[in-house]
Amino acid sequence: MSVVIDLGASLTKIIGICDGVMISVVMSPEVIEIDRLTLDGQLNSYGKGAKSPRATVEYCFVGVKDRYYAVGDLAQRFGAFQRFKPLKIDAAVYKILAGISILAHRFELGQKYNLSIGCLLPPGELADCRLLEQQLISFLPHFDSPLGMMNVKLVGSCFHPEGAGILELYQNRQSANPQSKVGVFMAGHRNLTCYITKNGVVSDFASCDLGFNNWVKEVVKRTSGYKLEDLSVAIAKYWLKEDKAALQPMLRQKEEQAAEEELTRLIQVLESTNEIYCQAIFNWLDEYLPSDLEEVMISGGAADVLRDELVYYFDRRLPSREQLDGKTPIYYSDTGFNLPKLDVPAGCQSRMADVYCLWEYLMPKPQPKSVIKSQSKITTKAG
Secondary structure, X not given: OEEEEEEOOOOEEEEEEEOOEEEEEEEOOOEEEEOHHHHHHHHHHOOOXXXXXXXXXXXXXXXXXXXXXXXXXXXXXXXXXXXXXXOHHHHHHHHHHHHHHHHHHHHOOOOEEEEEEEEEEOHXXXXXXXXXXXXXXXXXXXXXXXXXXXXXXXXXXXXXXXXXXXXXXXXXXXXXXXXXXXXXXXXXXOOEEEEEEEOOEEEEEEEEOOOHHHHHHHHHHHOOOOOHHHHXXXXXXXXXXXXXXXXXXXXXXXXXXXXXXXXXXXXXXXXXXXXXXXXXXXXXXXXXXXXXXXXEEEEOHHHHHOHHHHHHHHHHHOOOEHHHOXXXXXXXXXXXXXXXXXXXXXXXXXXXXXHHHHHHHHOOOOOOOEEEOOOOOOOOOOO
């Protein structure tokens, strides 16, 4: 089995390929350590015994060296929440083990099989990829899961910085102006990343921690009582379509007039903090983008939410193109590149582009013949 995984701060995105068949999986990112006895007792209370031979996004844990970790939705049940201070790589191996367990169940591989893996990491954590590889080599031959004790052999691995798949997509598909100086901009839940290419070669690179969660945290500071994870979802849905109904579940006031006042106040905070957050992004881009940039490729969950703001910013910086009817060359991975539709929730489709292109362009593989529908059940978040 071949697996590619994007360890996003708000969503773990996974694609598995086996015998020409492709399966996509999206999981909540939480991980929490828990002792096995508590795990057994709590799982029974949910009507799923610890020996149930199935691994799903709602029900997955891993055990390594007598220590157990609930992952995804199950971790949320045990009180886990999104954490941004720890490095992504700190919990990466447990997310990977959970993801391949789910895929093994879906592909009916049993407990013993060979694995080739590709993984996207934050640029600042890529130097630690060998540590992650060593953890995989150590844990894969003997780890516990809902399917039982697994015996997986790692036969190949590669690690790339977030945005590498999108960069390859652009360079392989957008060849009309190979001499152009191009910016490839990724906006996720934790990080912003930008590559500058010239003549198809990366000439510069920058990354920072101004991801979508910065905006959400600022809203939390100016309000009170809102849960960070739920607010991330609500803000993303509201800002995409200006749909006040997306904010209704967040409201604490129950009386109609008080709830309406709370909603009005929340929207005012969203609008004022959006200006502050976007200005911080623009200041960072001003600092790192070359003045002679000619084209830009934009991707990532936060970029979807902030599409209007980013288009406005880049539209003022880039030269218009006659062959584009006077428009500026601003591209998104979900427009014009004809990436395949994976069976993930609609809000996750464009967010799968980076990990899909990691598979498509950076890993050796046979081409998939079909797509199996995912049974994922997740909460859509930006990033």
